[in-house]
Amino acid sequence: MAVAVLGAALLFSGIASAQTLYKYRGENGEWIFSDRPPADGRNAETRSVERRARRGSVSVSHSFTGSGLQFIASNRYHAPVELKLFFDNIAGVDYPHPDDDLLWVIPARSDLVLFELPVLGTVAAPSAQYRYVWLPGDPAARPASDVTYRVPYSLGTRHEVTQTFPVSATHRTRDSMYAIDFAMPIGTDVIAARGGVVFEVASNNFAGGPDPDAYAKLANLVRILHDDGTFAVYAHLNRNSIRVQPGDRVEAGEYIADSGNSGFSSGPHLHFAVERNMGMRIDSVPVSFRDANGRPVRASTGEVLTAHR
Secondary structure (H helix, E strand, O other), X not given: OOOOOOOOOOOOOOOOOEEEEEEEEOOOOOEEEEXXXXXXXXXXXXXXXXXXXXXXXXXXXXXXXXXXXXXXXXXXXXXXXXXEEEEEEEEOEOXXXXXXXXXXXXXXXXXXXXXXXXXXXXOOXXXXXXXXXXXXXXXXXXXXXXXXXXXXXXXOOEEEEEEOOOOOOOOOOOOOOOOEEEEOOOOOEEEOOXXXXXXXXXXXXXXXXXXXXXXXXXXXXXXXXXXOOOEEEEEOEOOOOOOOOOOOEEOOOOEEEEEEOOEEOXXXXXXXXXXXXXXXXXXEOOOOEEOOOOOEEOOOOOOXXXXXX
C-alpha cells in the first residue's frame, strides 16, 4: 500500500535560520547589539545567533488498520487548534463526501482520531494526497462580555497610546484591527494584562525595522490563552528578556518580559491585542482596561494611560 501525504500549516510556522549579531561601543561607551554593522565602518564583534521560537506543533498522520486508512491529528500546543483537511487526490478507499468541509477542533496537548476510510474491495494500494491548515483557538468559545484588562505595564507608570482603533496606520488586518500600540523605551517591564496559559514564545530575534516584508516574522512575542478561549499577544519584545515559556500559567500583574523594537516596527513599543478564532479566521476584539476606580475604559490614540490594578 502506498499513501502520498502533503502537509501545510498556517501562520505559526517556526523560524530556523540564523542571524548575524554585531556588537560594538556607541558614542557614549555603551554596548550596542544590532543586526547591522556600525555605520562608520569601524570594527565590530560578530557572531551567529540562531533565531529561536518555542512553539508546539500540529500534524496529521495516517495508518493502515487492515481494513482502512485511519487519520489522526496531533496537537502539541498548550491551546486548542482548529484544523481543516483537504484531499487533493484519493483512490481505493470509500470516501462518500468529497465536498464536505473537513473541520475539527483538536484539544490542547492531545491526539484525535479524525476518521477511518474503508478500503474498497481487494485494492492492494489505496492512495491519498492531502493537505491541512490550522489556526489556534476554538471557534465555539465565547468571550466573556464583562472582562476588563490591566494596562500591561508596571503599576503607576504611564505610556502613550500611539495607535488603536479606529486609527489603522499599520493595523490593517482583522487580527490587528483592535490592537493597541504603547510607545515605551526598550527594556520597560511588560506585565500580563490577564491571567492564562502561555502557548507560544519567540524570544531570540533582535532585528527590527519599518519594512514588513523583511521584518514581519521577526518580532519576539508571547501568546497567552485566557479561560474564555480568547488569547492575548504581546509583541516586539526585547531579545532574551522573556520570563515565561509554553505551558506556564500566569496571573494578571505578572512580569513576563521587557519591551523592545523587534520585528516590523518603526520605533520601540509594545503591541498588545486580544484575539479569537472566528472559524478558520483570527479576529482581534475590543479591549477595556481598568481605571483607578476599577471602571472599564477604552484606550484612544494619543491618550496617556496609567496602569492600575
